[in-house]
Amino acid sequence: MKPAIHYRISAASPEAHLFEVRLHISAPNPAGQTLSLPVWIPGSYLIREFAKHIVSIRAEDERDEIAIEKTDKNHWRLSPAQGAVTVRYTVYGYDLSVRTAYLDQTRAFFNGSSVFLAVDGQQDQPVEVDIVAPSGKAYREWRVATSLPPHKAKPYAFGSYRAGNYDELIDHPVEIGDFALIQFKACGVPHDIVLAGRLPKIDSKRLARDTKKICEHQIRMFGEPAPFERYVFMTFVSGEGYGGLEHRASTALMCARDDLPKEGETSLKHGYRQYLGLISHEYFHSWNVKRIKPAAYAPYPAGCEAYSRLLWAFEGLTSYYDDLTLVRAGLIDADSYLELLSQTITGVMRTPGREVQTLAESSFDTWVKYYRQDENSPNSGISYYTKGALAGLCLDLHIRHETLGKRSLDDVMLALWQRYGRDFYAGKAVGVPENAWEAIASEVTGLDLKPLFDRFLRSTEALPLADMLATVGIQWQARTQVGPGDKGGWLDKGKPAGVWLGARTSSDGALVKLTHVFNDGPAQHTGLSAGDVLVAISGLKATPANLEAALAAAKPGDKLDVLAFRRDELMQFKLKLEAAPTDSIGLKRDDADTIKVAARHAWLNA
Structure with missing residues (x-):
């Protein structure tokens, strides 16, 4: 039996980047069917307005063409129809990302949320979609890759696919090409x-x-x-x-x-280690966020923002487990893992916003902050990915230490899976309430974790990283940065910086541009701002090499004469240099204590 809702999508014009979509509705609302398109895609928490890419749209019933009116930014209303309705529309796809749609002569890719109109009131109905090959000899070798369940299509072939409902339809992206x-x-x-x-x-x-x-x-x-x-x-x-x-x-x-x-x-x-970490991260999401998910996302409100203070647990803990998986799976050794961990810690330490925004606030404000980064973002906020991962690390090591290794964060994740995730797509779609995650963690471990959660999530107090890592025999080294390429890591020798600029820079050819100026740093104290382009430093042309050399030769209290363009205006500054902060972190195994070594082994080889 053919589903009441049927889609047909074709890469109609690769040169113009246009998909053609046909939507057939067997039983439209007799008073006038409403259609809609999501405004965001789950996993990327930003209103992206996919409807802006619909180029043209028209509709017809079994007798003639019928009127279709756009009622707001992502809704359309059909006139009352005689029998079934067919809607035909074109979608522009040229976003080279994982979020929307892309089409040219080399490949096609789309997420359903950006190309498939929802039939309002019938989103729970089964749907069928025909994926049609583009015409022409140039596309003879093209195939289809998707996790959508096939209906009449052979493996990796164009043809018919099915989904149990609209939510499932848009949760299986499609790659087309050779x-x-x-x-x-x-x-x-x-x-x-x-x-x-x-x-x-x-x-x-x-x-x-x-x-x-x-x-x-x-x-x-x-x-x-x-x-x-x-x-x-x-x-x-x-x-x-x-x-x-x-x-x-x-x-x-x-x-x-x-x-x-x-x-x-x-x-x-x-690069390959980074790619494996990405694979690990997204695969872990199959459990943590696709099935264990905040109640605010069960179901996803496709037409508006979904606010939750739990993203630290769903994105941050996934970021904790992605690299941890690599060492537990035997793909990297402990030293390599500590190098990655030290870089994450260093990145957080170099973000002044960690002292301004809490993890709970970062999670809640993702819609207006995380995906809308600007020149002041490092000063005003913190990433729930990176700091969330470090909060997960501290929580895991605290649980292991306080229970003498009998419980861990793994046990908490497993309990969440069994209660909320395992049956999520089996007719029991229940999300985790905002206050339930912490309660389950305390219940499973038998510990009163509220003081930790208050500190980790609802305050800007520093995480007890050094103390927690010491419980598993890991030494902590805090030092100043060594050169612009220093991302953290243990340093046995080398000359740490004596002073710092208090800003991030980028180079465009020989030019040096300030991209971010940090709170309470030398550049800010001097009056330099993000966007300023340095022209000269102490009478010499400003280049990346000259700036690095000037900083390397200076000591705290030294002053540099700086000329810079702000927009098209030349400005002069007297930059007084200050001592560099000890925000580069290194980690190294300490094998002196056999009990701590055993605890570390249990953690990294769970």
Whole structure:
């Protein structure tokens, strides 16, 4: 039996980046059917106004064309119709990201939230979608990659697919093109890696083997079986790119071409480690946020913001577990993990906004702050990803220490999975209430964790990172920055900076531009502002090398004569340099205490 709602989407004009969509509604509202399009996509908490990309739209019933009126930014209303209705519309897709839609002569990609109009009042109805191949010889090799359940379509072929409702329909992105395909099974479940874009000669076996280790570790952490029958990793590969967006049985990723493992490479290069961390992060979301989710997202309100103070737990804890998975799965060693952790801590330490905004506030304000970064963002806010990950680290180590290793954050995650996540798509779609997460953590561990949550989430007090890491035999080193490329990490030798500028810079050719000026730093005290372009430093042309040399040769209290353009106006400043802050953190194993070593082993090899 054909579903009452049927879509047909085709890459109609790759050169013009236009998709054509046909929506057939068998039983429209006799008073006049209303249609809508989401304004945001789950996992990316920003109103993105997908409706702006609808270029044209018209409708007809079984007799003639009928009127369709746009009633607000993302709603349309059809005139009363005679029988079934067909709506035809075109969508412009040229956003090279994981969030919306893209189409050119090389590939097509779309998320359903940006191309499929919802039939209001019938979102719970089963739907069918035909994915149609573009015409022309140039597209003969194109295939379809998606986790949408096939109806009449053969594997990776154009044809008919089905979804149980609209929410499921828009939670399975689609990649179309001449892509590479790598397949493996994890805990018996088929997994596919789809690589689109121009590829180097990669080590496919290594990529499959490493990804399988990540998947099997996370499946076993929450307990078999996996919460899906099949999973698809869709990665667009380009010269430079990074990002990911989770879905219930797939993820859309972007990575740089050089990040992939090449044939003959044996070492774990930085880019590949980062890509594996991204895979780990988005895959962990299959449990934490796609099924265990805040009550505010169950269901997702597609037409407006959904406010929650729990994003630290859903994005931050996922960020904690992504790199931790790599060491637990045997892909990196403890020292490599500590290097990654030290870089995360350093990034938070170098963000003055950590003393202004709490984690709960950061979670709540994501709609207006995190995805709308400006020159003052480091001064006014903190990331619920990075600080949330560090709060998770402190919470985990505190639980392990206070229970003598009998309980951990893993037990809390498993309890949340069993109570809220496991049956989420089995007719029991219940989200985690705002006050339930903390209560479950205390219940499962048998500890009074409220004082910790008050400190970690609702205050700007510093996290007790050094003390917590000491419980598992990890030394803490706080030092000043060594050069502009220093992102943190243990330093046995080298010359730490004596002074600092108090600003982030970028270089455009030989020019030095201030991108961010930090609160209470030398640049701000002097009157320099974000956007200023340095022209000269103490009589010499300002270049990245000259600035670095001037700072390296100076000591606290020294003054530099600075000329800078603000817009088209030349301004003069007397920059008084100050002692550099000790905000670069290094971590190193300390094996002196066997009890702490055992605790560290249990943590990193859970």
